[in-house]
Amino acid sequence: MKCSEFLQELTNYLDGVMDAKTKSELEDHLSWCHNCYVVCDTTKKTIEIYRDSQLYELPDDLRTRLRSAIMAKCQARKKTGPREV
Amino acid sequence: MGAIQPKVSEPVSDELALVQAAKGGDVSAFEELVRRYDRNVFRIAQHITQNREDAEDVVQDAFLKAYSNLGQFQGQSKFYTWLVRIAVNEALMKLRRRRPERMVSLDEDVKTEEDSVPREVADWSPNPEQQYNQAELREILGRTIQGLPPGFRTVFVLRDVEGLSTEETAEALELSIPAVKSRLLRARLQLRERLNRYFKRRNGNGEILSAGGDGDQ
Numbered sequence: 035m036k037c038s039e040f041l042q043e044l045t046n047y048l049d050g051v052m053d054a055k056t057k058s059e060l061e062d063h064l065s066w067c068h069n070c071y072v073v074c075d076t077t078k079k080t081i082e083i084y085r086d087s088q089l090y091e092l093p094d095d096l097r098t099r100l101r102s103a104i105m106a107k108c109q110a111r112k113k114t115g116p117r118e119v
Numbered sequence: 120m121g122a123i124q125p126k127v128s129e130p131v132s133d134e135l136a137l138v139q140a141a142k143g144g145d146v147s148a149f150e151e152l153v154r155r156y157d158r159n160v161f162r163i164a165q166h167i168t169q170n171r172e173d174a175e176d177v178v179q180d181a182f183l184k185a186y187s188n189l190g191q192f193q194g195q196s197k198f199y200t201w202l203v204r205i206a207v208n209e210a211l212m213k214l215r216r217r218r219p220e221r222m223v224s225l226d227e228d229v230k231t232e233e234d235s236v237p238r239e240v241a242d243w244s245p246n247p248e249q250q251y252n253q254a255e256l257r258e259i260l261g262r263t264i265q266g267l268p269p270g271f272r273t274v275f276v277l278r279d280v281e282g283l284s285t286e287e288t289a290e291a292l293e294l295s296i297p298a299v300k301s302r303l304l305r306a307r308l309q310l311r312e313r314l315n316r317y318f319k320r321r322n323g324n325g326e327i328l329s330a331g332g333d334g335d336q
Contacts, residue, residue, distance in 0.1 A: 045304040090165040
């Protein structure tokens, strides 16, 4: 397997969606190709860092304000009822 | 001859009951749905618009639109996937209004294939998160993801941050499954490349420790 082929399969590999034969070929490639090992490892870390980052959390006060605004508008709209299409 | 249909996840039963109640005029049932998903919708909106005020507007507009159009929701997919589709469309509309000189769509920049080829291969520090404090790390992550085209950013956020499946992401964005997979791969690789500059391991002299190996890339 070439590095370019490995890269094409990287997302499936990281998501664990592939057949056993392809997985074994990828892992064989990883065992000797240090560049692909590093790319795979740092891509995995990239995903984990974003997943754990709590980037753009909704602060409680803003959350309360937004929910009040949404529900007030829904109440107003309720007078005519949700639109049935 | 029918095409292969994307797999649709099992709807959550109590959620369907909430949707049914809301359809019947029970506003408190809809409030429960808002409570379940407002954080997710806010994160998605902020990631797409990269603007706090716009994200607040998107949260309000998306939930109001969902409420008004509950009659259209047939329950064949999860309520959340349907809501995400509405929120993504609202967020993209905000982007278009803000940048009227440039048409913004999920198809933007799909030709930047070369950006996904790893140019620099270096090991990262064992714990890159510990190199920076929380505020610095958020600044780095925010600035880095902001540099991705919206079409890549959105797929990455839905799949890797919000945890939607490939099928759900495809449905929410009205993209094919191969398109989602291709964009996700490129988004992940581009983010990795951009984060390299902050997280790569250096030796005592500040030099980058490049990977060795005999790969053919």
